[in-house]
Amino acid sequence: MRINVKVNNENKVFDVEIGEYLLDTLRKNHYISVRKGCDNTSCGVCTVLFDGKPVPSCSLLAVRTDGHEITTVEGIQKEADIISDYFGEEGADQCGFCNPSMALTLYAMKKELIHPTDEEIKKYLVGNLCRCTGYISQHEAIKKYMGDSK
Ligand code: FES
Numbered sequence: 001m002r003i004n005v006k007v008n009n010e011n012k013v014f015d016v017e018i019g020e021y022l023l024d025t026l027r028k029n030h031y032i033s034v035r036k037g038c039d040n041t042s043c044g045v046c047t048v049l050f051d052g053k054p055v056p057s058c059s060l061l062a063v064r065t066d067g068h069e070i071t072t073v074e075g076i077q078k079e080a081d082i083i084s085d086y087f088g089e090e091g092a093d094q095c096g097f098c099n100p101s102m103a104l105t106l107y108a109m110k111k112e113l114i115h116p117t118d119e120e121i122k123k124y125l126v127g128n129l130c131r132c133t134g135y136i137s138q139h140e141a142i143k144k145y146m147g148d149s150k
């Protein structure tokens, strides 16, 4: 079937199978910043914004996005660059596999939470796994980003 989706503010028409997940739809349409990790809702690297909220695209049926808005990291490039600078400064930028999903989640968190506590940050990021950093340097970078008013 055919679905109409706004991706990164551009109207798109995708041909999808009934049981197809958005992750596969996006990747076959060249949105390859959306990563495939576990493919079972455990790692978070496939996260996109669905009407502004972070969701794992490996568990979202593509047909459910008909008429909705999807954002990948390309849609928030300027903010992603700012986040990347904070990660770099804290030594939290390693293999980069989790960076696009992390940037999208942080972007959404910053819109949603004002001056979050450490616990609120950790809770918001549950499900966003990183194999490399051990999370401490990431957490420091995230706190600086959340306090930034750029
Ligand atoms: S690939 Fe979607 S949560 Fe891991």
Ligand code: FES
Pocket (backbone or CB within 6 Å): 092, 093, 094, 095, 096, 097, 098, 099, 129, 130, 131, 132, 133
């Ligand atoms: S930096 Fe490698 S998975 Fe996060």
